[in-house]
Amino acid sequence: MIVAAVATPIAALFFGFYLFNLGYPLIDGDLSAAWMLLVVTTILGVLSSSLNINATGPHGFYRMRLARTFVAQKKAHNGDVTLAELNKSHHAPYQLINAAINLPSSKSLRLRERKSDFFLFSKCFCGSPTTGYLSSEQYKNGRKDMDIATAVAVSGAAVAPLMALNTIAPVRMLLAFLNIRLGFWMKQPNIKSRVPKPVPGLLCLLREMFGIGMDEHKPWINLSDGGHIENSGIYELLRRRCRFIVSVDFGQDGGNDFATLTTLIRHARIDLGVKIDPAFDPLRVDEETGHSPAHSILTRIQYPDTETTGLLLVLKLSLTGDESELIKGYHRANPNFPHQSTADQFFDEAQFEAYRQLGAHSAKELFQPALLDNSMEPKTVGEWLTKLSKTISASSSQD
Numbered sequence: 185m186i187v188a189a190v191a192t193p194i195a196a197l198f199f200g201f202y203l204f205n206l207g208y209p210l211i212d213g214d215l216s217a218a219w220m221l222l223v224v225t226t227i228l229g230v231l232s233s234s235l236n237i238n239a240t241g242p243h244g245f246y247r248m249r250l251a252r253t254f255v256a257q258k259k260a261h262n263g264d265v266t267l268a269e270l271n272k273s274h275h276a277p278y279q280l281i282n283a284a285i286n287l288p289s290s291k292s293l294r295l296r297e298r299k300s301d302f303f304l305f306s307k308c309f310c311g312s313p314t315t316g317y318l319s320s321e322q323y324k325n326g327r328k329d330m331d332i333a334t335a336v337a338v339s340g341a342a343v344a345p346l347m348a349l350n351t352i353a354p355v356r357m358l359l360a361f362l363n364i365r366l367g368f369w370m371k372q373p374n375i376k377s378r379v380p381k382p383v384p385g386l387l388c389l390l391r392e393m394f395g396i397g398m399d400e401h402k403p404w405i406n407l408s409d410g411g412h413i414e415n416s417g418i419y420e421l422l423r424r425r426c427r428f429i430v431s432v433d434f435g436q437d438g439g440n441d442f443a444t445l446t447t448l449i450r451h452a453r454i455d456l457g458v459k460i461d462p463a464f465d466p467l468r469v470d471e472e473t474g475h476s477p478a479h480s481i482l483t484r485i486q487y488p489d490t491e492t493t494g495l496l497l498v499l500k501l502s503l504t505g506d507e508s509e510l511i512k513g514y515h516r517a518n519p520n521f522p523h524q525s526t527a528d529q530f531f532d533e534a535q536f537e538a539y540r541q542l543g544a545h546s547a548k549e550l551f552q553p554a555l556l557d558n559s560m561e562p563k564t565v566g567e568w569l570t571k572l573s574k575t576i577s578a579s580s581s582q583d
Contacts, residue, residue, distance in 0.1 A: 345359040
């Protein structure tokens with residue numbers, strides 16, 4: 185794609201010179217074709233300036249499928265459930281939906297390398313540390329109230345011209361030109377000096393294509409997948425100083441890089457002063473057997489300026505050798521399992537069941553009586569993690 189992004193404009197330039205040398209469009213000094221092209225281009229430019237570029241990208245289709253699968257309350261429902269309507273009974277956990285705000289033009293020294301910041305959707309507030317926050321009841325998705333399906337689709341906008349830490353500058357224009365734009369344009373939560381148009385127009389598309397004018401002070405901001413800046417979703421929990429955190433890392437990691445966790449550790453230390461120092465050896469894959477010693481790791485969280493510590497449990501895709509025959513059989517037929525490419529978005533029945541059983545097996549092991557000191561089943565997450573911590577510490581001291 186990088187080669188195509190460089191070669192395409194060069195080839196177009198040479199082709200234009202070639203046509204010009206042949207006498208096109210200036211045939212016998214006749215400028216009618218050139219003037220017609222200029223007029224048509226101007227008309228299309230004026231018309232496109234009033235278009236909603238969020239509606240011209242694949243985001244709408246992506247959002248619709250997510251809404252019908254996870255949000256729609258009945259078959260005819262379109263999934264328009266606003267964030268403010270989420271969890272009305274307050275019986276469920278407070279949900280945080282993470283996205284990345286792309287700010288390659290920001291003059292903030294804190295964002296110089298990242299070119300992005302953390303953006304949050306929740307029941308009560310939406311926004312980021314850079315832009316500030318706004319009540320979810322007041323935050324608008326264009327002309328509509330911000331809804332859950334749109335927030336989830338933005339949070340999963342994996343491919344776009346601007347992808348925070350994953351942005352490839354030479355490919356940015358090509359992706360925009362081919363309309364591979366799952367990213368989404370939203371109003372700046374706290375813009376007060378000028379009220380933007382109800383929808384993002386052509387200027388926003390040009391900003392996205394060329395990567396210019398992309399800062400936190402513009403009335404329209406560009407959002408993409410939260411994984412473009414931090415893929416675990418733990419960062420916002422650390423910001424809130426949660427004492428007990430359970431995370432599931434199902435990212436592709438066949439090379440034992442642990443990029444998701446190391447990125448989290450770096451951001452948490454630099455931004456929040458939170459110290460996390462896990463040992464990755466229990467999750468590391470043996471090159472000879474293809475197995476790992478464990479399915480999970482438990483580590484302490486040290487928050488700054490306080491004696492309070494937390495516990496972080498991370499479950500990761502791994503094979504330990506005691507899985508079911510179905511999982512073993514699928515692994516023999518597919519040696520890259522369970523780290524198959526995340527570009528594969530169309531699972532067949534065997535693949536889906538193999539991953540489902542592996543996930544159930546990994547989680548079930550964490551409730552074994554031996555790990556819980558043969559005591560009664562824990563009543564809370566905190567009690568559960570504390571028992572696991574004591575068991576692991578005791579076994580480590582014996583070793």
